Amino acid sequence: MANLDKDAVVAAFTAAYKKANGKAPSIESKSGWYSVDGGKNVRLAQLHEMTESLVSGSPDITSKNEKKKTSKSEAKAAAKPAQKKTHSKKSGFSVKDFWAEKLNAETPGAIVPR
Secondary structure (H helix, E strand, O other): OOOOOHHHHHHHHHHHHHHHHOOOOOEEEEOOEEEEOOOOEEOHHHHHHHHHHHHHOOOOHHHHHHHHHHHHHHHHHHHHHHHHHHHOOOOOOOHHHHHHHHHHHHOOOOOOOO
16 A cells, blocks of 8 residues: 555545535544544544545445444334333342241241341
């Protein structure tokens, strides 16, 4: 792989992102890692690949990640009420009550442990 010019890659990505999404991206760089709009940190080569995918007309990779996050959170939110319904039925058995009855049966007047 040829050495990539940081400024050229960032400028090309900014132009492609602006053309695809209608707004300029917020790119933060730190120690060779780049974060686009607060998303996942990527290397310069991955930023170059994202530029090529934007130019070719495919959807933005960061948008795909955001869609996955929202779909996962929606799936979790939908699954939680179903779990509560299945756990709401209780059998009426309590270990604490069972132990208290057992102690009273074996030695009347015994104090239940904490």
